[in-house]
Amino acid sequence: MMKLDKNEKVLARGLPNIHHVNDTNMVISYIRGPLLFVFNFHLTDSYERYCIGVDEAGEYQLTLNTDERRYGGQGFIKEEQYLQRTVSRRVDGLRNCIEVPLPSRTAQVYKLSRILRI
Template sequence: MLLYTENHNQSISGGRSFAEILYGQTLEQSPVMNDLLLRGCSLHKMIRLITYSISGRAYLNFMGNEFGHPKVISYLRGPFLFIFNFHPTNSYERYSVGVEEAGEYQVILNSDEKKYSGQGSIGQDQYFRKTISRRVDGMRNCIEVPLPSRSAQVYKLTRILRV
């Protein structure tokens, strides 16, 4: 699999690189710069994860500013549910995501964990989610998940419930 994460401007015309845009060009220590660095790190982790998990074939795709739009993106890959909140400030306590299979889902990756330099907004007691029998996103069931801003989570279907 060939994966490439870079911005169009840098690769075509030699403009600022992806890292320069995300992290800034100055090493000045200030609360504003620390926040920009945290924002850049959060987005970089999320962009790499979405690139690795959504791809499947070798191709080069030039994108515009899709990652700059504050939209939630979710998709299924086998037993894994990927959820991304790219919004810079809006967090959700109970965001509904549609799933077809009724059961229990467990967080196996949370980019907001402290060990990944995240904020640690989601407690370990929130890592297990049971489906609710309610149609969401065209699916028969849904799970309600906490979704901090600038974070990505991967859930795994750990137990199927037959109704």
């Protein structure tokens, strides 16, 4: 996280826009600048395609994944899943969504890497 802040100046981008809180699934997501943060706090439940709303249609690149083995994770998210393309479906009050793999007890940070005009 500290390296991410150094590279992206996350803390200097103002307050986060928390737009997804699901108490049952124990998932929280927020947007801060061009970054989308997704946290799964559930002790046991993982999700293969968890929908998170995003405003901008495009491709989102996974830039931080605490499920990687180097961070003590299980390595459930494969490299081919690091790039997510939006789906045109209203979620969380936003026009588009991405469907992300979300293992239990992990955090992910996505960065909008390419905007798609529809």
